[in-house]
Amino acid sequence: MECVFWLVLAAGFWLWPKHLALASHVLIAGLFALSYDLILGYAGILSLGHAAFFGLGAYAAGLLAQHGWGEPISGLLVAGVCAALAGLLTGFLVVRGQDLTRLMVTTAIGLLLFELANRLSGITGGVDGLLGVEMAPLLGAFRFDMYGRTAYGYCLAVTFVLFLGARRMVQSPFGWSLRGMRDNPGRMLALGYPVPRRLIAVYTVSAAMAGIAGALLAQTTQFVSIDVFSFNRSAEVMVMLIVGGAGVLYGGLVGAAVFTLAYHYLSSLNPVYWQFWLGAFLIAIVLFGRGGVLGACERVYRLLRERRREPASQP
Amino acid sequence: MTPALHTSGLGKHFGGIRAVTDVSLVLERGARHAIIGPNGAGKTTLINLLTGMLPPSEGDVFLDGDRVTSMRPDQRVKYGLARTFQINNLFPDLTVMQSVLLAVCEQRGVGIDPWRPVWSRGTEIAAARAVLRLLRLDGAEDVEVRQLAYGDQRLVEIALALACRPRVLLLDEPAAGVPKGESQALFRAIAGLPDDVTVLFVEHDMDIVFRFAQRITVLVSGAILKEGAPEDIARDPLVKQVYLGNRS
Amino acid sequence: MIASLLGVLFDGLAYGMLLFLISVGLSVTLGLMNFVNLAHGAFGMVGGYLCAAAIARWNVPFLAALPLAFGASALAGLVLERLLYRRFYRRSHLDQVLLTIGLTFMSIAVATFVFGPQQQALRLPEYLSGQFSLAGVDLNIYRMFLLAVGVVLTAALTLVLERTRFGAAVRAAVDNPRVAEALGIRVGLVFQIAFAAGCGLAGLGGALGVEVLGLDPGFPLKYMVYFLLVVAVGGTSTLKGPLYAALLLGVADVAGKYYIPQVGAFIIYAVMVILLILRPQGLVSR
Numbered sequence: 001m002e003c004v005f006w007l008v009l010a011a012g013f014w015l016w017p018k019h020l021a022l023a024s025h026v027l028i029a030g031l032f033a034l035s036y037d038l039i040l041g042y043a044g045i046l047s048l049g050h051a052a053f054f055g056l057g058a059y060a061a062g063l064l065a066q067h068g069w070g071e072p073i074s075g076l077l078v079a080g081v082c083a084a085l086a087g088l089l090t091g092f093l094v095v096r097g098q099d100l101t102r103l104m105v106t107t108a109i110g111l112l113l114f115e116l117a118n119r120l121s122g123i124t125g126g127v128d129g130l131l132g133v134e135m136a137p138l139l140g141a142f143r144f145d146m147y148g149r150t151a152y153g154y155c156l157a158v159t160f161v162l163f164l165g166a167r168r169m170v171q172s173p174f175g176w177s178l179r180g181m182r183d184n185p186g187r188m189l190a191l192g193y194p195v196p197r198r199l200i201a202v203y204t205v206s207a208a209m210a211g212i213a214g215a216l217l218a219q220t221t222q223f224v225s226i227d228v229f230s231f232n233r234s235a236e237v238m239v240m241l242i243v244g245g246a247g248v249l250y251g252g253l254v255g256a257a258v259f260t261l262a263y264h265y266l267s268s269l270n271p272v273y274w275q276f277w278l279g280a281f282l283i284a285i286v287l288f289g290r291g292g293v294l295g296a297c298e299r300v301y302r303l304l305r306e307r308r309r310e311p312a313s314q315p
Numbered sequence: 316m317t318p319a320l321h322t323s324g325l326g327k328h329f330g331g332i333r334a335v336t337d338v339s340l341v342l343e344r345g346a347r348h349a350i351i352g353p354n355g356a357g358k359t360t361l362i363n364l365l366t367g368m369l370p371p372s373e374g375d376v377f378l379d380g381d382r383v384t385s386m387r388p389d390q391r392v393k394y395g396l397a398r399t400f401q402i403n404n405l406f407p408d409l410t411v412m413q414s415v416l417l418a419v420c421e422q423r424g425v426g427i428d429p430w431r432p433v434w435s436r437g438t439e440i441a442a443a444r445a446v447l448r449l450l451r452l453d454g455a456e457d458v459e460v461r462q463l464a465y466g467d468q469r470l471v472e473i474a475l476a477l478a479c480r481p482r483v484l485l486l487d488e489p490a491a492g493v494p495k496g497e498s499q500a501l502f503r504a505i506a507g508l509p510d511d512v513t514v515l516f517v518e519h520d521m522d523i524v525f526r527f528a529q530r531i532t533v534l535v536s537g538a539i540l541k542e543g544a545p546e547d548i549a550r551d552p553l554v555k556q557v558y559l560g561n562r563s
Numbered sequence: 564m565i566a567s568l569l570g571v572l573f574d575g576l577a578y579g580m581l582l583f584l585i586s587v588g589l590s591v592t593l594g595l596m597n598f599v600n601l602a603h604g605a606f607g608m609v610g611g612y613l614c615a616a617a618i619a620r621w622n623v624p625f626l627a628a629l630p631l632a633f634g635a636s637a638l639a640g641l642v643l644e645r646l647l648y649r650r651f652y653r654r655s656h657l658d659q660v661l662l663t664i665g666l667t668f669m670s671i672a673v674a675t676f677v678f679g680p681q682q683q684a685l686r687l688p689e690y691l692s693g694q695f696s697l698a699g700v701d702l703n704i705y706r707m708f709l710l711a712v713g714v715v716l717t718a719a720l721t722l723v724l725e726r727t728r729f730g731a732a733v734r735a736a737v738d739n740p741r742v743a744e745a746l747g748i749r750v751g752l753v754f755q756i757a758f759a760a761g762c763g764l765a766g767l768g769g770a771l772g773v774e775v776l777g778l779d780p781g782f783p784l785k786y787m788v789y790f791l792l793v794v795a796v797g798g799t800s801t802l803k804g805p806l807y808a809a810l811l812l813g814v815a816d817v818a819g820k821y822y823i824p825q826v827g828a829f830i831i832y833a834v835m836v837i838l839l840i841l842r843p844q845g846l847v848s849r
Contacts, residue, residue: 099656104791192392279668
C-alpha cells in the first residue's frame with residue numbers, strides 16, 4: 001500500500017508533467033507537515049511557530065546560494081544544521097511549561113524572526129525577497145530547469161529519504177517514548193525518562209527537518225521572502241496536519257496535498273473568502289472530523305470490512 | 316549493612332504548614348515496611364519527597380548509602396527507586412505489553428534509540444514478558460489498558476514499577492479502589508515480589524499491612540508517632556487512639 | 564530626562580492597563596475551564612469596531628459607545644459559549660486551539676469584508692484629546708483617562724471577586740471545580756457569566772484601545788502574543804498576576820520603543836524569555 005503511494009509520486013514525471021512545480025510545492029509542504037507531526041502528533045507539543053525553522057532553513061540556503069555557494073545538497077545540510085541549532089536553543093523554553101506557555105513561546109519566536117527578517121531587509125531582501133539565488137546543477141549533472149523536472153525529483157528524493165528516517169524513528173523505542181510523553185509525562189518521569197531532554201531532542205530533529213523543507217523551497221524556486229516566517233505559515237501547517245490526520249506520518253503528506261491543491265485552485269478567488277472558509281472548515285473538522293482524511297479513511301475501511309464479514313445479517 | 320533506603324530528618328513545609336517533620340526512616344535490604352496514618356498525615360508528601368517530585372525543606376534521602384536528595388525524579392528511578400501511584404497513572408491507549416516495554420527499554424538504556432524498531436528488540440520483549448508473568452498478566456499482553464478491570468490495572472501499575480528493576484519499590488496504597496473480589500490477585504502479586512527488592516508501602520487497608528509488613532511506621536501530622544513490629548503497633552494504646560480507633 | 568522617563572512610565576502604564584483589561588478574560592477562561600481561547604482578541608476587535616461604527620455612523624457619543632462595546636462583546640461571548648465553546652471543555656487543548664483559530668480566521672475575514680483592511684480611525688471627543696501639563700511633564704489626556712478607567716475597573720473587579728458571593732463562587736471554581744460543584748456552586752453557570760464578562764471587558768478594552776493599539780482586521784492575531792504573554796506570565800489563579808504582567812509588559816514595550824527604537828520591538832520578547840527562565844510558573848504563583 002505504501003509502495004503504491006511512493007511509486008505514484010515517482011511516476012509524477014509522466015502523470016502530471018505540466019504541474020511539476022506545483023507538485024514540488026506539495027512535497028515541500030508535506031515535508032514541513034511531516035516535521036510538524038513529529039512534535040505535535042507524536043510528542044504532543046503545541047506549537048504555532050514552526051515556520052521559524054522553515055524560514056531559517058530557507059534563508060540559510062538562499063543566502064548561501066546568493067553569496068556564491070550554489071551546491072544544492074550541501075546547502076540543504078547547512079540549512080538543516082542552522083535550523084537544528086535554533087531548535088535546540090529554543091527547545092529549552094518550549095519544553096518547560098504547559099500548553100499555553102508553549103503556544104505563546106512558539107508564536108513569539110515566529111513573530112520575532114519575522115520582525116527580525118523584516119528589519120534586516122538589507123540582508124534578507126525584506127518583503128521583496130531574496131534575489132540572485134542561483135543554484136548549481138544537482139549532483140553536478142542535473143540543472144534546475146524551467147519545467148521543474150530536476151526540482152521535482154530533488155524534492156521527491158529528499159522527502160522520501162527523510163520520511164524513511166522519520167518512519168524508523170517513530171517505530172523505535174524513542175518514537176514510542178514520544179507517545180508516552182504526550183499521553184502521560186508524569187508517568188514517564190516516574191519510569192526514569194528524562195522527559196524534558198527527550199522532548200528537546202525531538203524538537204531539534206523536527207526543526208532540522210522543517211529547515212530542510214524551507215531550504216528546498218529556496219533552492220527550487222530560487223527565491224525567499226520574509227513570509228516564510230509568517231504566522232499564517234505556522235497556522236497553515238497545523239491545518240494541513242489536522243486535515244490529513246496527526247500522529248500517522250502519512251497524514252502530513254496527505255493533508256499538505258489537499259491543502260496546497262485547494263489553495264492553488266481556490267486562491268484565485270477573493271482571499272477574504274479563502275480565509276473565511278478556511279476558518280469554517282477548521283471548525284467543521286474539529287467538530288466532526290476526528291483524525292482528518294486518514295482517520296476518515298480508516299473508519300470507512302473498518303466499516304467496509306465489517307460489512308463484508310456479515311453479509312448474512314442483512315435483512 | 317547499609318540500609319537500602321534511609322532518610323535523616325526529612326522535613327517539608329509549605330509556608331506555615333508543616334507537612335512532614337523530622338522523618339528518619341531506615342529500611343534494610345529486602346524489608347517489607349509499611350507506613351500508616353490517618354488522612355492528611357503527610358504520607359503522600361513523604362512519597363513525593365522520597366521520589367524527588369518535591370524538594371525537601373530539610374533532611375536527606377539515601378539509597379544504598381548514597382545521598383540522592385539532589386537527584387531529579389527520573390535520575391532516582393535509574394538509581395533504583397521506583398514507585399506506583401495511588402490512583403492508576405497509566406497509558407490508557409497502549410496495550411499492557413507496550414506499557415511495560417516503555418519501562419523496560421528505558422531501564423536498559425535503549426529508550427533513546429531512534430533507529431531499531433521496538434518489536435525487533437527480543438531481549439527487551441522477553442524481559443517485559445517475564446515481569447508480566449510474575450504478575451500473572453501475561454494473558455492480557457495485547458489488551459488495551461483502558462479495557463482492563465480496575466484490579467488488573469492496579470497490577471499493571473506494579474508491573475511498570477517492577478520493570479524498572481528497582482532496588483527499592485514504593486507502593487502508594489496499592490489496594491486503593493480495588494474491589495474485594497479482585498484483591499486476591501493483588502495479594503498474590505505483593506507476596507510474589509522478589510526478595511531482594513525492598514518494599515515500602517503506604518496503606519490504609521489493614522489486611523495488607525498486617526499480612527505483609529515486617530515493620531510499621533505510624534505517621535501522624537507529618538511526624539513519626541511510633542515505629543515497630545506489627546504486633547507492637549497493634550497493641551499500642553496511643554496508636555489505637557489516634558488511628559486504629561477501636562479495632563484490636 | 565526625568566520628564567521623559569515619567570512620560571514613558573505613564574504611557575507604558577496606560578498601555579499595560581489596556582492589555583490587562585483585554586487579557587483578564589483570557590485568564591479567567593483558562594483558569595476556570597482550562598480552555599485555551601486564542602480567539603480572545605476577536606472579541607476585542609468586535610468591541611473596537613462596534614464603538615468606531617457607533618461613533619462614526621450613528622453619532623453615538625464616545626462614553627455611551629463604550630458600554631455598547633462591552634455589551635456586544637459580552638453577548639457574542641455568551642452566544643459562542645452556548646453554541647460552540649461548551650462542547651470543548653473536556654477536549655484537548657489542540658482541539659480548542661483549532662476551534663478558536665478557526666473562529667479567529669472567520670472573524671478577520673468578516674471584519675475585512677465589512678470594514679475593509681485599513682486602520683480604523685476613531686474620533687475622540689474634544690475633552691479627551693490633547694495634553695495636560697503637570698509639573699513640567701506633558702501628560703496625554705486620553706492616556707490619563709485610560710489609566711483612570713483601568714484603575715476603576717480593576718478595583719471593581721477586585722471588589723466583585725473578594726466581596727461578592729459570585730466572586731467567591733468564581734474563586735472556588737478556579738481553585739477546585741469538582742469540590743465547588745459538590746458544594747452546590749453551579750460551575751457551568753458561573754463560568755458562563757464570567758466568560759461573558761471577560762469577553763465584554765475585552766470588547767471594552769478593544770474600544771478603548773483603538774486610539775492606542777490601532778484597529779484593523781488583523782488585530783486578533785497581531786496582539787495574540789501579548790495576551791498570551793500576560794496570561795502565561797501572570798498566571799490564572801489571581802487578578803494581580805496578569806495585572807503586574809500587563810503593566811510590566813506595557814512599560815517595557817513603550818520604554819523599549821522610545822529609548823532604543825532600533826530594537827524596541829524586540830524588548831518584549833527578551834522580557835518574555837527572561838521571565839520564563841526565572842519563573843516558569845508565572846509571576847505570581849499561589
